[in-house]
Amino acid sequence: MKANPGITLVTGAAGFIGYHVARRLLEDGEEVLALDNLNSYYDVRLKEARLSQLKSFPGFRFEEVDLADRSGIESLFDRQPIGRVIHLAGQAGVRYSLNNPHAYTESNITGFLHILEGCRQTRVKHLVYASSSSVYGGNTRVPFSVHDNVDHPVSLYAATKKANEVMAHSYAHLFGLPCTGLRFFTVYGPWGRPDMAMFIFTKAILAGEPITLFNEGKMRRDFTYVDDIVEGIVRLRNHAPEPNPAWSSDSPDPGSSSAPYRIYNIGNNQPVELLDLVSILERTLGREAVKQFAPMQPGDVPSTYANVDDLMRDVGFRPATPLEVGVKRFVDWYREYHGL
Structure with a gap:
C-alpha cells in the first residue's frame, strides 16, 4: 500500500487546542477532517460554539466518534485518505x-x-500527538528537558501521557511510523477550558467570589499562550522525525531514538507564580480577587519550566507571548463570549 497525500485529521477539534489548530489549518487553505466525541467533561455548549466557528470554512468536515470506539475509528481511517x-x-x-x-x-x-x-x-505520513508537562512528575531539576528520564509520574493522567509516548515509540520502531510527541506546558488563551486556572480565576473575580490558591499561591507554571502552541504544532507537523544515527543503546536518550520518533517541549520558558498571574488578572479585569490559600493538592507538582532548545533547533521557533498580552486576549474573549 502506498502512502497517500491525504487530508489532515485533527482529533479533539471541538476542544481548546484542537479548535485552534483546526482553525489555523483552515485559514491556511487546508482541508481538515475533525473528530470529537463531544463528551460532557465540561460544558458541551462551549465545544459546540467552537465547532460552529469551524463549520464556516469550506475545507472543514466533522465526525462525532469516540476514541474508544474501535470500529468507529477503523471506519474513519478506511473511508478517506488521511495524510x-x-x-x-x-x-x-x-x-x-x-x-x-x-x-x-x-x-x-x-x-x-x-x-x-x-x-x-493506512500508512499515515506523520503522527503528531499531545503529551503533557505532567510526565515530568517527581523531577525537580529545571528547566525540564526532553532528554531527562520521566519514570516517576505523580498522577494517573501523567502516567497515561507517559504511556502514550512509549506506545508511540513502539510503533515507530516496529512499523516505521513517524511519531512526534509534544509536551504542552499550561496552555491558556481564548476559547480555553473552564476547568483551568485562567478561566476559573477570571469567572470568580468578575463574580466577586473567592479563588483558591493551592500550595499557598506558590505554585509556578510555565503559562503558554495557545497561538504559540499552534505555531509549534504546525511547524512540527511538516517536520517528520528521522532515526537519530547518533542514538546509543548504551546511553539511551529519552528525547530521540534509532526509530523515527521525537519528543519536544512546547512551553513559554518563563515560569510564573500563581500569585503573579492573579495580579495580572486583577489589573486586566479592574477588580481585586478574594483569595483563599490551601495546601498542595494530590497529583500536583510545585513547578513546571520548559527547556525548548530542541524545538528551536529543529524548527526555529520558541514560544514568546508575554503573559500580560495573553491574559488581555483571554479576558477580551471571555467578556465577549459571555456578553459582559
Missing part, C-alpha cells in the same frame, strides 16, 4: 483522574492505540 494526524483528543485534567481513572484508560490508552493502529494500517 497526517494531529492527535489532541483525550481525557485531560490531573484532579479529575483521582476520582475517574477509567475515563483516562479508555480515552488515553485504548483510544490512543486505536489511533496508532489507524495510522499504521
Whole structure:
C-alpha cells in the first residue's frame, strides 16, 4: 500500500487546542477532517460554539466518534485518505483522574492505540500527538528537558501521557511510523477550558467570589499562550522525525531514538507564580480577587519550566507571548463570549 497525500485529521477539534489548530489549518487553505466525541467533561455548549466557528470554512468536515470506539475509528481511517494526524483528543485534567481513572484508560490508552493502529494500517505520513508537562512528575531539576528520564509520574493522567509516548515509540520502531510527541506546558488563551486556572480565576473575580490558591499561591507554571502552541504544532507537523544515527543503546536518550520518533517541549520558558498571574488578572479585569490559600493538592507538582532548545533547533521557533498580552486576549474573549 502506498502512502497517500491525504487530508489532515485533527482529533479533539471541538476542544481548546484542537479548535485552534483546526482553525489555523483552515485559514491556511487546508482541508481538515475533525473528530470529537463531544463528551460532557465540561460544558458541551462551549465545544459546540467552537465547532460552529469551524463549520464556516469550506475545507472543514466533522465526525462525532469516540476514541474508544474501535470500529468507529477503523471506519474513519478506511473511508478517506488521511495524510497526517494531529492527535489532541483525550481525557485531560490531573484532579479529575483521582476520582475517574477509567475515563483516562479508555480515552488515553485504548483510544490512543486505536489511533496508532489507524495510522499504521493506512500508512499515515506523520503522527503528531499531545503529551503533557505532567510526565515530568517527581523531577525537580529545571528547566525540564526532553532528554531527562520521566519514570516517576505523580498522577494517573501523567502516567497515561507517559504511556502514550512509549506506545508511540513502539510503533515507530516496529512499523516505521513517524511519531512526534509534544509536551504542552499550561496552555491558556481564548476559547480555553473552564476547568483551568485562567478561566476559573477570571469567572470568580468578575463574580466577586473567592479563588483558591493551592500550595499557598506558590505554585509556578510555565503559562503558554495557545497561538504559540499552534505555531509549534504546525511547524512540527511538516517536520517528520528521522532515526537519530547518533542514538546509543548504551546511553539511551529519552528525547530521540534509532526509530523515527521525537519528543519536544512546547512551553513559554518563563515560569510564573500563581500569585503573579492573579495580579495580572486583577489589573486586566479592574477588580481585586478574594483569595483563599490551601495546601498542595494530590497529583500536583510545585513547578513546571520548559527547556525548548530542541524545538528551536529543529524548527526555529520558541514560544514568546508575554503573559500580560495573553491574559488581555483571554479576558477580551471571555467578556465577549459571555456578553459582559
